[in-house]
Amino acid sequence: MMEVEICNVKFKNPVIAASGTFGFGREYNEIFDVSKLGGIVSKGLTLNKREGNRGIRIFETRSGVMNSVGLQNPGIDEFIKYELPFMLKLDTVAIANLGGESIDEYIKGAQMLDNTRVQFIELNISCPNVKHGGMAFGIKSKVAYEVVSKVRGVVKKPLIVKLSPNAENIADMAEKCCEAGADAISLVNTFKAMAIDIKKRKPVFENVTAGLSGPAIKPIALRMVYEVASAVDVPVIGMGGIANYKDAIEFIMAGASAVQVGTANFIKPDICISLIDGIRNFMETEGIKDLEEIRGIIRR
Numbered sequence: 001m002m003e004v005e006i007c008n009v010k011f012k013n014p015v016i017a018a019s020g021t022f023g024f025g026r027e028y029n030e031i032f033d034v035s036k037l038g039g040i041v042s043k044g045l046t047l048n049k050r051e052g053n054r055g056i057r058i059f060e061t062r063s064g065v066m067n068s069v070g071l072q073n074p075g076i077d078e079f080i081k082y083e084l085p086f087m088l089k090l091d092t093v094a095i096a097n098l099g100g101e102s103i104d105e106y107i108k109g110a111q112m113l114d115n116t117r118v119q120f121i122e123l124n125i126s127c128p129n130v131k132h133g134g135m136a137f138g139i140k141s142k143v144a145y146e147v148v149s150k151v152r153g154v155v156k157k158p159l160i161v162k163l164s165p166n167a168e169n170i171a172d173m174a175e176k177c178c179e180a181g182a183d184a185i186s187l188v189n190t191f192k193a194m195a196i197d198i199k200k201r202k203p204v205f206e207n208v209t210a211g212l213s214g215p216a217i218k219p220i221a222l223r224m225v226y227e228v229a230s231a232v233d234v235p236v237i238g239m240g241g242i243a244n245y246k247d248a249i250e251f252i253m254a255g256a257s258a259v260q261v262g263t264a265n266f267i268k269p270d271i272c273i274s275l276i277d278g279i280r281n282f283m284e285t286e287g288i289k290d291l292e293e294i295r296g297i298i299r300r
């Protein structure tokens with residue numbers, strides 16, 4: 001059985017498209033049937049429309065991608081009017097990813113999303129590419145506690161809190177977010193990283209640093225998912241460099257209930273379908289009836 005249940009919501013399989021790499025599902029749905037996925041996460045949303053950062057936004061490295069998009073998005077109002085109806089029409093779990101520059105902005109955004117039919121809010125306290133806010137909330141667990149508990153206070157929907165790998169102590173961060181009312185934890189967002197254009201003698205990115213994702217981060221992300229899954233009782237959604245079904249199974253064995261796929265969508269747009277097929281075949285050949293049999297198995 002590939003079905004997984006997270007916070008009483010059924011996912012037809014454990015493969016979810018990650019925020020910022022899948023838009024709102026529209027373009028991908030022209031390439032393959034997006035309703036075959038376990039779920040999709042919206043691009044990071046903020047209360048007001050954002051144009052995003054200036055300069056280069058995506059830069060390829062030998063083993064991953066650096067991005068400095070800066071939460072470009074149409075704003076929550078526009079999302080609710082024009083994008084969410086489409087997401088909800090797809091027969092898959094719809095998750096809204098929420099960013100912000102202040103606690104107040106997170107609260108207002110969460111209230112607006114709570115009044116929609118979106119199934120989850122994923123609170124992004126981990127974006128390294130916005131100057132104010134973003135990752136600042138995801139480094140110190142005391143600050144994270146404050147934002148999560150305030151948002152929790154105004155929303156009824158299940159709340160996933162998305163952690164930054166740049167947190168001072170990832171397990172402590174996850175525990176504090178759960179104390180504050182997180183119903184699930186997702187991790188990791190991108191790693192703060194840097195690239196220099198030696199001809200220009202300048203950093204590649206206007207903000208000097210940018211977020212690294214893709215194959216380079218997988219072993220570190222996997223270790224962090226293992227540590228967090230060992231520390232908390234809520235479901236954990238793992239991501240970071242997942243590019244094939246074996247990577248996904250590793251995250252599940254480390255304790256993840258589901259996985260998200262980001263950068264790999266850029267390389268092969270229907271990669272999530274290959275993952276679903278690969279996991280199904282693996283289960284058949286290994287005689288696994290339910291993913292619960294292997295979830296967190298390396299700790300048993």
Ligand SMILES: Cc1cc2nc3c(=O)[nH]c(=O)nc-3n(C[C@H](O)[C@H](O)[C@H](O)COP(=O)(O)O)c2cc1C
Binds near residue numbers: 021045067213240264
């Ligand atoms: C171009 C790009 C844009 C992203 N935008 C967001 C975002 O808006 N909100 C968010 O929570 N994560 C965002 N992420 C992070 C991904 O959702 C994911 O956490 C990260 O890339 C690690 O997974 P991966 O290695 O499979 O890409 C973005 C990543 C990329 C590459």
